[in-house]
Amino acid sequence: MDLPVSEIHGVGPKLLEQLAAMGITTVRELLEHFPFRYEDHTVRPIMEAEHEERITVRGTVHSEPSLRFYGRNKSRLTVRMLVDGLLIQAVFFNQGYLKKQMQLGESIVVSGKFDRHRLMLSGGTLKAAKASPEEGLEPVYSVKGDLKLNQLKTLIRQAFQQFGERIEEILPAQLLTAYRLIGRKETLKFLHFPASPQELRQARRRMIYEELLLFQLKMQMLRKIEREAEPGQKKNICQERLEELLSGLPFQLTQAQQRVLKEIVADLQGDYRMNRLLQGDVGSGKTVIAGCALFANANAGYQGALMVPTEILAEQHYESLRELLEPYQLKVRLLSGSAKAKERRELAEELQAGSINVLVGTHALIQEGVHFHKLGLVITDEQHRFGVEQRRALRKKGIRPDVLFMTATPIPRTLSISAFGDMDVSIIDEMPAGRKPIKTHWAKPAMFSRVIEFVKKEVEKGYQAYVICPLIEESEKLDVQNAIDVHQQLQQLLSGIQIGLMHGRLSAAEKDAVMEAFAANRVQILVSTTVVEVGVNVPNATVMVIYDAERFGLAQLHQLRGRVGRGQAQSHCILLADPKSDVGKERMHIMTETNDGFELSERDLELRGPGDFFGHKQSGLPVFKVADIVEDFRVLEVARQDAVKLVHSTAFWQGEDYEQLRRCIAMEEIFQHGKLD
Structure with missing residues (x-):
């Protein structure tokens, strides 16, 4: 199977070059x-077809x-054809040669897109004239360059004739029996040459499971x-002290x-280093869990570090952790980029001496000169905001510290299983009692004056508002509101009200100054712009x-x-939008229907697909x-459970039945697209 494609009869230098351009160099790669997609050429009654459905008729x-x-x-x-008693019109583009194959009164079979209103088949292909057609499913492959689809089909058929008997089974008999899966040879045959939809279903079912299990x-x-x-x-966690902390919470x-905290404590006490992702919707209470984990870690005699993306967020976490931990004689300190040299020197000395229990900061934590005495737990908040190297640098500050990543971006279960399969995933999927759900409204641009009036009334009651725009300044390409114009417009409409402006082109110090003024209600x-997306807390x-x-x-x-x-107080989110696309309208409806971030993330995944969910830069999928x-x-869930059992079984590593499976995995890199850190 790993023979070069040149071994297939009829493959010359030119065809070899064309196949190589498609990444096909071996018989295995060709057969895989x-x-x-497949075109169904089964002849059907014409009135069974939906409008604009592709159908084959006689x-x-x-x-x-x-x-x-x-x-x-x-x-x-x-x-014009007479089909099932109906007179329909069949249209063929750029296929003038077919005229000679159509004789009055003769039977023909045609495939095309059916227009029910005009009784017309368009974009048609003539399947057969005088001969009876070969009905069934016709495979359609992607091809590149000068290689023709029919050439590729002929080549695959030839490869099967020569090497089909060499196709080896890679799944053990136990799994084939348990899930009633067909063999690998049959699977490849049915995927390329399905005689019926049933054969194709069987083959797809087997191949989907195989791909997901291997992954x-x-x-x-x-x-x-x-x-x-x-x-x-392997930390010695004092459960009594932790209970004391929990009972003292307001x-x-x-x-x-409680479930998530139990999972984290088990990791701290365990034989293996923690590598856990903590997912929790906005406001679900991740920070208090981080505080409890840092408390347990400190009481076991270790230092903890919390790294966050912005200085203002670092200050907020610092205040929260001081309030939580200092009554229990634990020392919490803040290291920020704006700290004076003398202050940094004193802090570095205390840290190295071990008198600081918890250090909170931005990426300043990973700079030279920051040395921990005994670092045991590293927590990274909004982990996707840091580069891989930054997160790795913080981990290297200790000897095999436990690592906890936190994110408020709900990741659909299917993606967390796939992208973070080498991590444990904890999910806080319940909101604290007493929180009022945010009311979300979709307003068309014509309602702008009513929206501004509503904002003005809320400000007059003593509350504050965010106004988010997609761009910083005017763009010729996109007709969207921009932050600078909107800021000027609101200053004219709402005189007497203090209106701030923040965007990505401001320096870190300028951003912090604006956010501090907003947090203080000045x-x-x-x-x-969307720079406020993560982590700022202005109640x-x-x-x-x-x-x-x-x-x-x-x-x-x-x-x-x-x-x-x-x-x-009751809060409101107002979506100013006039979407032209169905996807845009669907988004607005979904936002007004639910506040559940995990439900939203699943719907977002359906609308955008997995590649776009993380962004193309590093999906790792x-x-x-x-x-x-x-x-x-569902198959992904089953494949994951099976993989966990197999990897922890002796049979998988040593049994003959699993030899082909082991060999198949050994042939590939652990990740073709790089591991998600």
């Missing part, structure tokens, strides 16, 4: 180049075919190898928070207005909405040939 030629030429070398061939096995093997290479520090943890309305803000909301993804809209609703992690999420 699957069709991307009928008799009712009129002399008419051939017309237009443009440059373009033609349109039209013929999950790689993830679990990677995880096992990494865990065993880096044993944990609120009770939700069941979801600025009542903050006009901003007094009750209104979020988002201009051109249809231009944002659901996950981003939800993150922005989460900036309000942090106090006791493999490109499957047959499987689709959105459509096939």
